[in-house]
Amino acid sequence: MPEVVETAPGIRIQDPALHPIAEKVLDGRRLSLEDGNVLYRTPDIHAVCRLADVVRRRLHGRLAYYNINRHINYSNVCALSCSFCAFHRKRGQEGAYEMTVEEVRDAAVGAAEAGATEIHLVGGLHPWFKFDHYTTMLSTIREAAPSLHLKAFTAVEIVHLQRISKRGRDGLAGTMAVLADLHEAGLGSLPGGGAEVFDDRAHDTAWRGKIRGDQWLDVHRAAHELGLNSNATMLYGHVEGRRERLVHMDLLRRQQDHTLRNWAGTQGIATRPDTPDGEAGVLLTGPSDAYPGERLPMPGQAGLDTGYFQTIIPLPFFPDESGLERLPGPTGMENLRTLAIARLMLDNIPHAKTFWIMQTLGMSQLMLDAGADDLDGTVVWYDITHVGGSGTHQETTSNDLRRAAIEAGCIPVERDTLYRRVKRNGADWSLVDDSAAPPDVSPSIT
Numbered sequence: 125m126p127e128v129v130e131t132a133p134g135i136r137i138q139d140p141a142l143h144p145i146a147e148k149v150l151d152g153r154r155l156s157l158e159d160g161n162v163l164y165r166t167p168d169i170h171a172v173c174r175l176a177d178v179v180r181r182r183l184h185g186r187l188a189y190y191n192i193n194r195h196i197n198y199s200n201v202c203a204l205s206c207s208f209c210a211f212h213r214k215r216g217q218e219g220a221y222e223m224t225v226e227e228v229r230d231a232a233v234g235a236a237e238a239g240a241t242e243i244h245l246v247g248g249l250h251p252w253f254k255f256d257h258y259t260t261m262l263s264t265i266r267e268a269a270p271s272l273h274l275k276a277f278t279a280v281e282i283v284h285l286q287r288i289s290k291r292g293r294d295g296l297a298g299t300m301a302v303l304a305d306l307h308e309a310g311l312g313s314l315p316g317g318g319a320e321v322f323d324d325r326a327h328d329t330a331w332r333g334k335i336r337g338d339q340w341l342d343v344h345r346a347a348h349e350l351g352l353n354s355n356a357t358m359l360y361g362h363v364e365g366r367r368e369r370l371v372h373m374d375l376l377r378r379q380q381d382h383t384l385r386n387w388a389g390t391q392g393i394a395t396r397p398d399t400p401d402g403e404a405g406v407l408l409t410g411p412s413d414a415y416p417g418e419r420l421p422m423p424g425q426a427g428l429d430t431g432y433f434q435t436i437i438p439l440p441f442f443p444d445e446s447g448l449e450r451l452p453g454p455t456g457m458e459n460l461r462t463l464a465i466a467r468l469m470l471d472n473i474p475h476a477k478t479f480w481i482m483q484t485l486g487m488s489q490l491m492l493d494a495g496a497d498d499l500d501g502t503v504v505w506y507d508i509t510h511v512g513g514s515g516t517h518q519e520t521t522s523n524d525l526r527r528a529a530i531e532a533g534c535i536p537v538e539r540d541t542l543y544r545r546v547k548r549n550g551a552d553w554s555l556v557d558d559s560a561a562p563p564d565v566s567p568s569i570t
């Protein structure tokens with residue numbers, strides 16, 4: 125029986141291989157890819173979760189964020205046929221659909237009237253919609269429901285829009301121009317979907333034809349340069365290996381370092397030279413001297429002239445109805461471990477989300493105790509991939525989300541898309557002035 129060591133109150137570690145990693149986490153130092161491998165291999169998964177919880181408490185105390193939102197998947201018709209995807213259809217195929225701009229608008233207006241703060245708008249790469257269809261969709265929603273934040277279009281959709289707007293050969297300048305047009309029409313931020321796993325072998329096996337990881341990162345870099353925030357996903361449990369997941373996390377981490385380095389320097393926030401590649405990393409998850417336990421400022425505030433990745437969202441692969449049905453998909457323990465490792469590795473992305481639609485609300489409660497601080501939202505309708513199969517109504521209420529958080533020992537906090545706190549009276553809502561009353565993120569809150 126290995127010796128059980130208590131490295132910090134409440135963190136009992138059985139596996140000696142975890143001791144140096146625990147020291148790094150407690151000191152606020154960056155974990156290497158090899159550390160990530162150890163975290164994946166260790167049988168002591170409870171210690172992995174406890175370490176992730178240390179980081180989560182430093183950043184957010186026991187707060188658990190959720191939002192009131194509405195997902196709209198405007199069409200499942202797609203020019204591509206990624207083998208892991210159970211969502212896409214060809215035009216005319218059974219189950220194929222396209223929402224008109226008016227249908228999208230009506231769904232958004234209904235959501236706004238019910239109190240939603242956000243629309244999450246994504247779809248397939250429709251072969252015939254013109255570029256102005258997308259700008260019209262955004263501007264129509266903005267006009268009909270101006271209070272809604274429009275988080276729309278994954279990176280592969282942005283590249284598709286770049287092509288159909290005849291800017292496909294313009295490189296990053298073309299991406300910026302497309303994003304600027306969409307922003308002008310009402311786009312508020314980018315969701316994190318479509319990243320899958322940044323690995324060319326996995327790409328060529330399961331989503332050949334879709335953009336590669338470097339293009340996904342370029343689209344988000346362009347959005348950040350325009351001052352738009354975005355999120356980042358990682359779809360795991362299919363043809364990739366654990367090492368490839370860790371490389372994916374590291375690539376996100378490097379890009380976020382690059383994005384935040386200037387700002388961190390002006391704020392006196394430590395840029396740590398102890399990153400594995402010797403470059404200065406911006407660690408937000410260390411003890412309080414490294415990051416003050418508050419959310420990052422909005423782009424344009426406090427010397428931050430760029431957008432950034434707000435949230436890492438690990439997404440488990442669902443084989444059912446996909447072209448990879450032969451694969452088993454990840455288990456609950458693998459999901460828990462991957463969420464905890466993502467929280468530990470991605471030390472410069474402020475939030476870690478457990479997307480309850482794909483993790484289940486019960487598993488999400490456990491994840492709130494293993495690194496996650498965000499449950500996502502009420503969703504209402506989600507067609508892409510989730511527990512229970514595609515095409516089923518997926519909705520929870522804010523009361524369900526609050527109850528799930530409280531039962532997990534957390535303090536539920538409604539947020540908007542940009543993680544500003546929301547004050548609510550039924551369907552009416554407004555933003556809380558955090559400068560007047562910052563949220564209590566004391567790690568001692570239980």
Ligand code: SF4
Nearest residue numbers: 202204206209212248
């Ligand atoms: S994953 Fe996206 S791009 Fe690939 S087939 Fe599905 S909807 Fe189309």
